[in-house]
Amino acid sequence: MKRRNFMHNCLYLGVGTVVLSQVVACSLFDVKELNVGMVAEIAQKTYFITTFNRKDVLIRKVGETWEAISLICSHKKCTVEYKADNEQFVCPCHDGVYDKNGKVLSGPPPKALNRINIEDRNGSLWLVA
Numbered sequence: 001m002k003r004r005n006f007m008h009n010c011l012y013l014g015v016g017t018v019v020l021s022q023v024v025a026c027s028l029f030d031v032k033e034l035n036v037g038m039v040a041e042i043a044q045k046t047y048f049i050t051t052f053n054r055k056d057v058l059i060r061k062v063g064e065t066w067e068a069i070s071l072i073c074s075h076k077k078c079t080v081e082y083k084a085d086n087e088q089f090v091c092p093c094h095d096g097v098y099d100k101n102g103k104v105l106s107g108p109p110p111k112a113l114n115r116i117n118i119e120d121r122n123g124s125l126w127l128v129a
Ligand code: FES
Pocket: 073, 074, 075, 076, 077, 078, 091, 092, 093, 094, 095, 096, 107, 108, 109
């Protein structure tokens, strides 16, 4: 192997190791905050779902502010589904139902869905743990 090829291979291996370690770190460890997009780009949506620390979160605009609600059921941690037509969250596991604010309407869930802090930082939305 020529010296130049060896150096290139070392460089690729180094870069690959850094990228892989970042991917593994992001998928295994919780992050403190996550940018979920520019307000100007997502303002037309009534809501969207993203993943924050390996859990689904619903983000929607309410008036002039944004809110983020965890889609993890408070009963046995199933992922609830958002039914936009009647603005309810429904858990497929044991039929728990939450209202549009995440408060329990019926079923076994012992408490409301968790709220996630969300901040508008100069037109950029961030979820904050
Ligand atoms: S896990 Fe959601 S109602 Fe049981």
